[in-house]
Amino acid sequence: MSEIKQTFNSSLGKKLIMALTGLFLCTFIIVHVGGNLLLFSGDNGFGFNVYANFLTHFPPIEVIAYLLYLSIAVHALYGLILTVKNRKSRPVGYAVQPKATASWSSKNMGLLGSILFLFIVIHMGDFWFKYKYTNTVxxxxxxxxxxxxxxxxxxxxxxxxxxxxxxxxxxxxxxxxxxDLHARVVYSFSQWWYVLFYVIAMGALAFHLLHGFQSAFRTLGWVHRKYTPIVYAIGTWFFAVIIPLAFAAMPVYYFFVYAK
Known part of the structure; x- marks a missing residue:
């Protein structure tokens, strides 16, 4: 038992946890963007409201939801620990900067993760918390x-x-x-500052996934000459381009269509 604890307390162990929780969150993102695309169905929020009700009242989904919350917390915590540790291991910058091979996103994962964590807190407070635990909806x-x-x-x-x-x-x-969660969506996305923050957060998500998705496979040792280019393509075009654009399109669309 102590060996397992020692393993997960090591830098490699923390990276493994980051990789596993990150990939789990990637699966959630796919489901979430699929459900949110119902906002474009033109049915006055009927499909989206049914989807929101299903997510909050179907017991197996609720169990998965708590695993999701735990994964977000663990992923954010270990990301913070690794970022602080990396900064401490190099407290003084190089006198002459070596030629960098790392991408901008890989060098700024801490910043990107912080923006995303702030977004998740605000976003869940505005929608999930008010929907489930208040009478404002x-x-x-x-x-x-x-x-x-x-x-x-x-x-x-x-x-x-x-x-x-x-x-x-x-x-x-x-x-x-x-x-009627759809009415809350209309209200929130009618505020320009909220829409702007949402779009900025989706930009952070794009760069975060651009590095994070590929990095998770390398950390887990799932590297193969034949399949690695496929992983890179999925991480780049699907997770770092298509999904963030789909998310960002929602508040922009609602702002211009519903805002008065």
Whole structure:
């Protein structure tokens, strides 16, 4: 047991933890961006609100969510420890700087990680915390005519204080009542400073993933002449370009379409 503890307290052990938690967070990012793309569906938030309700009320997802929170905390903590240790190991800069081979993102992972951690705290406080633990998010009712597929919406006031959501069918009309997180999205993304901060954070995410995704595979020893170029391509184009752009497009779109 002491050998295991010693291993994870070593620099290599900390990097292994960073790699494993980082890859786990990468899988979450894929799911999260997929769900958030429902904001572009043009259904007045129906699909997105159903998605948000599912994430917060399906027990297996809730268990995974707590693993996610733990991974974020551990990843941030060990990232801070490694950054401080690297700074202490080189307290005085070189008189003559050697020709650098490391990328800008690899040399600034601490800064990028700090921006992302601040963003996560603000973002979760604005959406997840208010959605799950406060009464600031109103309810909405969606009625879908099962014959025509037409959906109408209206505000809904729960009868009881412990009401979460409901799905019922009356006269061939499906009635869905749930919290309207979409309205919170519209409100938050109508503020220019929030949109700007969101876009800056997605830029930090792009550079963080540009180095982090590839670095995780190297740390775990998953390096192969045939497959490493594929890992680099996925890390560069999918994680560092497509996903951050998809995330950044959401607040920009809502700002110009919904802001008054």
């Amino acid at each position: 109103a309810f909405k009712e969606y009625r879908t005519d099962l014959a025509t597929g037409k959906t109408t919406e209206s505000a809904y006031t729960p009868v009881s204080a412990d009401f979460n959501h409901s799905v019922s069918t009356e006269n061939n009309v499906e009635i869905v009542r749930l919290k």
